[in-house]
Amino acid sequence: MQTLFSPHTQTRTLGTLDVISFYHYTTLESLLLTKHKPEGYRIYKMLAQELFLPFAKEYSENTDSKVYVVGIDEYVGSGYSHVSLLTRAMKTKNIIPLHSSLMAQNRINYSGRDLAFRLENPRDFSYTGEKNIDVILVDDIITTGITLQEAQKVLIQNGVNVLFALTLANVEND
Template sequence: SGYAHVALLTRAMKTKYSKPLHASLMARNRVNYSGKTLQYRLENPRDFVYKGVSDIDVILIDDIITTGITLQEAQKVLTEHGVNVLFALTLADVEE
């Protein structure tokens, strides 16, 4: 859709103690997961790349959670880079 609703949310959450880290965590695989099964999602991972600093605390923010695979992949990559994921927020959930 091109609408950056997650970016708008992260900007709105900015405080003097926190700031958005846009483009620090990027998915190399841009496959569309909409309407896809858990098996499809497992076979086609996002393949995240992290280009940020380590030894920080973060809150993951995503638009929709269906299976949780995207958030799990993101958390794994961040942890491997020394980033502490405090929790995740999503705008909506979808039943599979």
């Protein structure tokens, strides 16, 4: 994996949220588009093990406090949740995934949609996890950033401190 796909880690800031991405979208586009296909399970699991697990281990070594991981809308479609594969890989001694705790009430697909459409059709997230905790927010792709910002807002309203977000790929500057 490292020979073929060396990560190009970058940080993008959305208001008060820093979003760390491992790749530019175009680098992984063909792999990312498998998320709703049978082979997507194996591909996302491999990406999670190769990228999110080492990140979590290194992060865990540098903190003594408990941190939770919240995935954006870990909805099970096509037999699995691609975001859940990413969050599950981050489990370490002091990083704990809170699976399916932040779910979209609006099931509209944003793929290929412009900013205006996204703004007119919010995800309407519902959070059912613990309060007064620190979390890392996880998603597969950041495009406009609207989804991550909406998720952060809902988490803050529920007494959750979002440390930063982590994604596989960033569409900006592609």
